[in-house]
Amino acid sequence: MQGPHGKAVAYDAVLDPDLAGRLVELIAAGAHTDELTFAAEPGVELETGLSSRPVTTEQSNTSLIFGNLYILKLFRRISPGLSADVELHRALRDVGSTHIANPLGSISGDLDGKPVTYGMLQDFLDNTADGWAMAEGSVRDLIGEADLHASEVGGDFASEAYRLGEAVANVHHDLALSLGTAQLDRAGLERTVATMHRRLDKMVATIAELADYAGPLHSAYDALLTVGYPIAVQRIHGDLHLGQVLRTLNGWVLIDFEGEPARPLPERSAYMSPLQDVAGMLRSFDYAARHLLVGLAPDPQLDYRANEWAERNRGAFCDGYASVGLDPREQPALLRALELDKAVYEVAYEHNNRPTWLPIPLGSVARLASDGADSQR
Secondary structure (H helix, E strand, O other), X not given: OEOHHHOEOOOOHHHOHHHHHHXXXXXXXXOEEOOEEEEEOOOOOOOOOOOEEEOOOOOOOEEXXXXXXXXXXXXXXXXXXOXXXXXXXXXXXXXXXXXXXXXXXXXXXXXXXXXXXXXXXXXXXXXXXXXHHHHHHHHHHHHHOOOOOHHHOOXXXXXXXXXXXXXXXXHHHHHHHHHOEEXXXXXHHHHHHHHHHHHHHHHHHHOHHHHHHHHHHHHHHHHHHHOXXXXXXXXXXXXXXHHHEEEEOOEEEEOOOOOOOOOOXXXXXXXXXXHHHHHHHHHXXXXXXXXXXXXXXXXXXXXXXXXXXXXXXXXXXXXXXXXXXXXXXXXXXXXXXXXXXXXXXXXXXXXXXXXXXXXXXXXXXXXHHHOOHHHOO
16 A cells, blocks of 8 residues: 555554454355455355454464454465365364364465465364463472472373373374375385485584484484384374464364474375374473473472473373374384484474573483383383
8 A cells, every 4th residue: 555655555454353354254255356265164154243353472374363253364374285274174174073173264366376275264262271381380380399299289281191192193083084094115214214314414414412412313213114013194283282282171172284384285295104293292291391491500300300290291192192093102113213303303493593492302312312212102
């Protein structure tokens, strides 16, 4: 738009509750405008005339809440093709998954002759708590106690970690039911291991702290080439951690099925081992246990408490997962390699963005690198 003195003025319309409210009206009407298509999901009737408010927490996308009924996610990183978030939510809805917020509509269009997804409308889940906040509160309760164990503290998280494991396993089951499964063949396994090696070599070349662990890490990756069990692959969440789950009154819900945003869409849409999601959640428990100790003077007692909390909740999550699907600990070489690969990524991220947090993934690399396959949890 033109401002005073003929200068162009940019206006962020998503912050205007009246203008942004038009988006739901366009979706409800199935409007087409300026190469954009607004569409409600089949059988969905939307309430209109709702004003909006933006979600103010830090996110990789822009989200708007409409009258505590709907939430509209506007994707910031646009990739050609149907959004994995939209695709997987539809797939899970179609098989009756109870661990998602149902998709209600979408905004799509055309970019350089290729279809793209710009936004997704879903049910808004009120009265929820995110997994990271709940876990952080539990860790804080434990640290604040003088001499109690994790199982004795009022804010013990283990029962929730168990339920979360059940929920993740159920989502994996439903994705497999809806979109199918396959087995990773030898060539695919070799490509996966080679990618892990290349990623590690690149990190070691720029992050000196990783150099001491390069040998054990490479060995852990190579151990994948000797496994005697078939490796099942399917569509998965792809970027699972405690910040991607919500505790509702009825149970756990998984959100943001986009996968790792930095990866291209074809990579994020590929079949992967479900244990990649499990490894991501196990890494998240380690982060939740130890991030409150960042910046504090070394304290063996606090370290012990953090380790105890992480071990208890990692085990509870795997127990919950195993109550629905295969026990992740029955594939120790795969789980260990995937968790190490995730920890190496975290080392690079913290090195570049939050150096004070670098000891968290480095400590995990040290522990996991020294573990043999038989000691994998």
